[in-house]
Amino acid sequence: MKKLLCSTALIAATAFPLVAQEYSPDPDATPGGMITITYKDDVATLDPAIGYDWQNWSMIKSLFDGLMDYVPGTTDLRPGLAESYTVSEDGTVFTFTLRAGVIFHNGREMTAEDVKYSLDRVTLPATQSPGAGFFASIAGFDEISSGEAETLSGVEVIDPLTIQITLSRPDATFLHVMGLNFASIVPREVVEEMGDDFGKNPVGTGAFKLSEWTIGQRVVFEKNTDYWRAGVPYLDGVTFEVGQEPIVALLRLQQGEVDVPGDGIPPAKFVEVMNDPAQAAQVIEGGQLHTGYITLNVGVAPFDQLAVREAVNMAINKERITQIINGRAVPATQPLPPSMPGYTEGFAGFAYDVDGAIAKLAEAGFADGFTTELYVMNTDPNPRIAQAIQQDLAAIGVTLEIRSLAQANVIEAGGAGQAPMIWSGGMAWIADFPDPSNFYGPILGCAGAGEGGWNWSKFCNEGIDAMAVEADSFIDPAAPERLELWSQVYQDVMAQAPWVPVFNEQRYTMKSARMGGDDALYVDPVSIPVNYDYVYVTE
């Protein structure tokens, strides 16, 4: 009976063409060789359900696979462990057909049971996954997260190579969620054997497997010779050396001891590097899905008045702030970064207009200005940017007191709603996946405006929230009407001016002369910072 129901579902299903063109292999790529990457901070964990930071994000991507994946160097979805999938007409039932013969690093074949186990595991409260919330649209999520259920009722194994996922509501971002690290497929027996130590003994299906981990010193990956994608990875292995200050990493790169400094070029050294033609030739620039912004807390006077928020928007000299970071960014007009679908081309936002700002303030009854506080993270260049903001606001009569604190303290003050203004630098939003919805819910929507949420403006507009829900109910994430709707959401947000979008930061990184592969792989928008599976060495 069950089987019958499923096949009818399949007949009714609409198959979506996978939007992405496949990645064409690099004809110059040569297999072999090891490379060395450095990071300042330790690798915290390689458990895909837990890891959520700068260094482990792309490492986990190379050790594990999910049902969906991205074309290297792009934001285009492509199938990963799923060979194909179908979606029901109402967009709530996804049926994935898995690739046959995919083998975990421990030698066992991956099946649909592993997919079910992995999705249950990431959403179970005991796992403490920071990504659990991404799976909220799967049927049964509420029951599992409240502890009433042990398993997601919406995830069903049809046969060893078929898994069916039912959503409680249409969710345009669902395929992106299936491409997140949190949705990686893990082998149950290893996770259960290792318990909390799985993060130090990861076993996945990825292009590389862990061969050595010396805490505080290095992590070494070796090539997975049984990798299911033919031809990759090119490298025999990758050595990650941790505990290296970015400035030391740069010196070692110059000596030829390091291939990619994972933390990028230290801000203090940027001009020096760019002025040296030999070094500048090794620099790679790329876009990233990032926006730096100032939040204006609508719950704190006088930012409860629209005219005051508009005045602050008009008073900020964004050009000058981008100069402070050596022009490593482009001034922003709206919350979305330019390379994000749904970005509104030609949207002017608030132009820099000091006289206009003064007039707006007078209109709100603050002709003599006021005094308020700006919270900022205490690492360079953020305090310097805060000073620029302070000077800009002084020009319209607003006195700004700068509260320069450690990251965790700024986040706490923002979440608690104590901070009238926050400069997002060092904590700014970088998209989890390339979809416009990712810039709304947690940081501008009502969901994030509660106590402790990341919506530091505490901006909550039910009309805009309803539009966002509508936009996410589309089945096809790239539907023009959907992107149109998202564009409207952000324009409506800007009409209320809870943020000053300041700039979209570009990523600058370096690689040693022997490194080969498309530049886009070194500034990969998804495998941040480097896509280890597709780069190679040329010597």
Next chain:
Amino acid sequence: MAGYLLRRFFQAVLILLGVSFITFVLLYVLPADPVRQIAGRAATAQTVENIREQLGLDQPFLVQYGRYLAGLIQGDMGRSYLQKTEVAALIASRLPATLLLMAGGIVCELLIGLTFGVIAAIYRGRPLDQGLMVTSFIAVSAPQFVVGLLLLYVFAVQLGWFPIGGYGTFAHLVLPAVTLGIMGSGWYSRMMRSSMIEVLRQDYIRTARAKGLTRARILSRHALPNAILPIIAMIGIDIGIFMGGLVVVESVFGWPGIGQLAWQAIQRVDIPIIMGVTMVSATAIVLGNLLADVITPFIDPRIKMR
């Protein structure tokens, strides 16, 4: 002797208890929520509460502290919030590196400090003495971050004599140990100088000179051993001073010790690690001081233990 040691042991336990309490209070009142760090920015309110409950962070302060102490007595320092690994294992894997660096630092500071001190005492009041004392003053005042980067730039990058940071061979140890030792060497050279001058004034030195012994023999056999004695006891106290410097030096040189571990944990409010490193460091300091007090009567019989 046994009574003295027992008394000191109880004092040490009290001190450690005090340290653990104060550190725990400071971390508790810190305006930063460790659960937020674990839960991440995409977490729902329910996830946050779940995690808070699982970690016991929803409990009152005294319950939390009591649980921590109970674990500590059984040798359980808990698991890192973010790495999920046993704190004891993290510290144990990094402690050898820190001890090695400390030993290297002590050797460097003694080598540099004692040599400078003796030379300065011999040439007391002359330009060489003044030059050395100014140098020692600079050594004490220079920030270790700057000294470390300077040494790294000159000896590793420009001259290529040593590797640029890292851990593993003797060559890796030299620069961080020298950086750590330079500050202490300033203190030691001053102490050694005064101690040496004091000894050189003693009657037995005059007697030795009257016997017609050579200057070199007087210095090496009669003056130096006596002058060094009070200084040895200082090494124990040094361990405490080093703990502060280690955080900086280990970060600059990428040295995989507990100072680096503490620094990373502080930035991410990983309380079990911060507590663990604090307790291990405090224990080292208490032991170091105890050692200094126990050793002193053996090398200087005028001092008695009571």
